[in-house]
Amino acid sequence: MAQNRWLATGNFFTSYKEEQRIFLTHLDRLVFICFLVVLFVWPLFLEVGNKYMLVIDNILIAMVAILGLNLLTGFAGLISIGHAAFVGVGAYTVASFARILGDSHVLITHAWPLMILMAGGVGAVVGAIVGLPAMRLKHLYLVIATLSFQMIFQWTINFMSFFNQGQTISIGRVFWFTGKIVRKQHYFFWYYVILVIVIILGLAVRNLLRTRYGRCLVAVRDNDRAADAMGMHPGLTKVYAFALSGFFAGVAGALHAYLFRGAGFESFTLHQSISYLAMAIVGGLGTLVGSFLGPTAIIMLDLQVENLSEFFKHQFSAALDLATALRPLTFGLVIVLFLMFEPRGIANWWRIVRSYLKLWPFRY
Amino acid sequence: MKNRQATFISFTLAFMLILVCSSQAMAGETYKIGFSGAMTGPTSDVGVPYSKAIEDYCRYVNDEKMLGDDKLECFIRDDGYETEKTKRNFEEYLDEGIVFYLNYSTGSSLAMGKDFDEEKIPTITASYHAGNLDVSNYAFLPIVSYTSQALALADYLVANHKGDTPQVAMFIHPSAFGRAPVEDLKKAIAGGLKMDLVEVVEHGKDLDNTAMLQRWMNKKVQYVICQTVQPPVATMLKSAQGLGVIAAKYGEPGKLTFLGLHYAGGPDLVALAGSAVEGFYWTTSYTLMTEKGPGRDAQLALAKRYGRDDATANSQNYTNGVQVIQIAVETIIRAKAKGKKITRQTLYEELLAMNGYNAYNSLTTVGPASYSKTDRQGVDMLQLYRAQGGVFRPVGVPFAYTPPK
Numbered sequence: 001m002a003q004n005r006w007l008a009t010g011n012f013f014t015s016y017k018e019e020q021r022i023f024l025t026h027l028d029r030l031v032f033i034c035f036l037v038v039l040f041v042w043p044l045f046l047e048v049g050n051k052y053m054l055v056i057d058n059i060l061i062a063m064v065a066i067l068g069l070n071l072l073t074g075f076a077g078l079i080s081i082g083h084a085a086f087v088g089v090g091a092y093t094v095a096s097f098a099r100i101l102g103d104s105h106v107l108i109t110h111a112w113p114l115m116i117l118m119a120g121g122v123g124a125v126v127g128a129i130v131g132l133p134a135m136r137l138k139h140l141y142l143v144i145a146t147l148s149f150q151m152i153f154q155w156t157i158n159f160m161s162f163f164n165q166g167q168t169i170s171i172g173r174v175f176w177f178t179g180k181i182v183r184k185q186h187y188f189f190w191y192y193v194i195l196v197i198v199i200i201l202g203l204a205v206r207n208l209l210r211t212r213y214g215r216c217l218v219a220v221r222d223n224d225r226a227a228d229a230m231g232m233h234p235g236l237t238k239v240y241a242f243a244l245s246g247f248f249a250g251v252a253g254a255l256h257a258y259l260f261r262g263a264g265f266e267s268f269t270l271h272q273s274i275s276y277l278a279m280a281i282v283g284g285l286g287t288l289v290g291s292f293l294g295p296t297a298i299i300m301l302d303l304q305v306e307n308l309s310e311f312f313k314h315q316f317s318a319a320l321d322l323a324t325a326l327r328p329l330t331f332g333l334v335i336v337l338f339l340m341f342e343p344r345g346i347a348n349w350w351r352i353v354r355s356y357l358k359l360w361p362f363r364y
Numbered sequence: 365m366k367n368r369q370a371t372f373i374s375f376t377l378a379f380m381l382i383l384v385c386s387s388q389a390m391a392g393e394t395y396k397i398g399f400s401g402a403m404t405g406p407t408s409d410v411g412v413p414y415s416k417a418i419e420d421y422c423r424y425v426n427d428e429k430m431l432g433d434d435k436l437e438c439f440i441r442d443d444g445y446e447t448e449k450t451k452r453n454f455e456e457y458l459d460e461g462i463v464f465y466l467n468y469s470t471g472s473s474l475a476m477g478k479d480f481d482e483e484k485i486p487t488i489t490a491s492y493h494a495g496n497l498d499v500s501n502y503a504f505l506p507i508v509s510y511t512s513q514a515l516a517l518a519d520y521l522v523a524n525h526k527g528d529t530p531q532v533a534m535f536i537h538p539s540a541f542g543r544a545p546v547e548d549l550k551k552a553i554a555g556g557l558k559m560d561l562v563e564v565v566e567h568g569k570d571l572d573n574t575a576m577l578q579r580w581m582n583k584k585v586q587y588v589i590c591q592t593v594q595p596p597v598a599t600m601l602k603s604a605q606g607l608g609v610i611a612a613k614y615g616e617p618g619k620l621t622f623l624g625l626h627y628a629g630g631p632d633l634v635a636l637a638g639s640a641v642e643g644f645y646w647t648t649s650y651t652l653m654t655e656k657g658p659g660r661d662a663q664l665a666l667a668k669r670y671g672r673d674d675a676t677a678n679s680q681n682y683t684n685g686v687q688v689i690q691i692a693v694e695t696i697i698r699a700k701a702k703g704k705k706i707t708r709q710t711l712y713e714e715l716l717a718m719n720g721y722n723a724y725n726s727l728t729t730v731g732p733a734s735y736s737k738t739d740r741q742g743v744d745m746l747q748l749y750r751a752q753g754g755v756f757r758p759v760g761v762p763f764a765y766t767p768p769k
Binding site: 049050051054055058158165166167168170183187260261262264266267306309310327 | 404441442444446447448449451452453455456458459471474475478479482483499538539540543
């Protein structure tokens, strides 16, 4: 073990247990706690408009979804292009209750933590079912299986009258101990709720990866035959990865439904699934920190591209097609550039910065 | 000496105070209006001229000092036909302090209805879905709903059909906008309207509709009611022309007669479909740029003044955009004339009072826009048009259509 638990500049582990610590040094823990304090405190001091609170809430929800996708694609190596459909399952779980019981039923408005948990549960069950082909399929074939789930989901929502044919099913305002969360408090309230969920789920993933269940995922990703020889069940591990991913996606979907006060089809399309995949790639597949950096980068980029499109529209009236094309172009370009030049994603930049700071002022 | 100094300082201060107060009074108020619409993505062919119209009329109001010393500030943002973005734009506008909101898509109008109510903000939507009025008391339609338009077309269809029960298909946009009148039409048929709705097709991004048209011919379909935007209708008409199945005259046996609701037809369809548009029946509450009149002259002058091209200047979607912003501005002018402070509530009250002798005529519609607590559909009149020689011509005179309860 390092002599100094505050400023360890190298690895001094003498046991596996030491290596698996969540925080390697006390400084890491302190910085993390300070960062959390900042996240909780800043809205009390900085006044941010509803538009930006909505964007921030959206980023946090995407983080929950990407935590799930990263478990599936990054840690277990199973590519899914139906993740938005899993998120949709969560959103439509809450919406279904609203449709049957009414959007202001006590279960929706008061027992919302339970509803979020339930949405996660339904997402896990659907995830496990969709993951069953993973016992037999690999690589591109599995991608097609997840794509077909996305298509089935879209068709079901779009054509079944129970789901209002994809039109928004509204969800009532929730209650907290202080009473009904009115419009002025809405985005502020959900910021804290989602933040708490992101922290809990982030720590849960970090802990999962320290357990044998987490190591199973990585082993199956690296070589499923070797994992089989070591006594693991690759098929069940894959199904379990899908279920876990479905749970995270379900929770994200429920949060989305509550934040937007409704569930509508267009938030869970194939395009959104690809966006989620891009977030995971850009953030860094197979890294926990990538699950936070990816959504932030892609959503902020999207916002900037939108502003650029607006600029083009106003400057060049004939350039409307360019404005329309700008978003998918930028999106595609970012993914390609990351795959070519930084396949480990922004998380790798984070790793480099950290190791530089750890050794500072020395270079080696 | 000290007295003189004190007098001088007090005079100077008083003068400065008067100067500051008077300059504030002269500066006038700024009223903010927000519009969120699809300038990219699906239906942007409608959204682009629509948004340009709003932008131009806002500039016109300020340039012509229609609000006196007061100014109008219009926020116009693209939402790509996505409800999430529309909501984000709406929140941004609220942060900016808008007093009137103009929305675009059916999906977002339905999704955000409760927000309009909670914010008590008068909202005019580019979507004519009757359901918008059910979800919000603050939502207003510029003209009669899609349901009324579809039922009016269906009534005309049945009344002018010769022979057995007419076999009808619907060609609709795959969204809430497209589906809006379908259920009401089915109810009307169940309630005794003598026609059979053989098939309802939600179109995709097909470049050819031959197979669909052949299927309809096999099913003895004679009439097609379109509830979508112009490009897919143009594609279908071109396919029908290729097959030679477009009826030369209304209801010709063994051929298809095409009819369309507001966003499905008009001069923009002529530009897209060319000669295949011949014989297309279309209903709307707007006058056309092909017909001489004061509305046409005013629109052309407005578009020319702000450097718009001919296609934009003659677009009926430009006409629509001008009409909705005209109504919003009119509420401000009326509230100001009554000495009221311009707030969301006063503008809402002005909208509700816009009826009878106070109904508003924008010059580009076949009747005045009138609103009340029980009627939040603006122009209640419709005009039927038919494409002849590459131009839509009126069929008969404008008529009021009230759907059966």
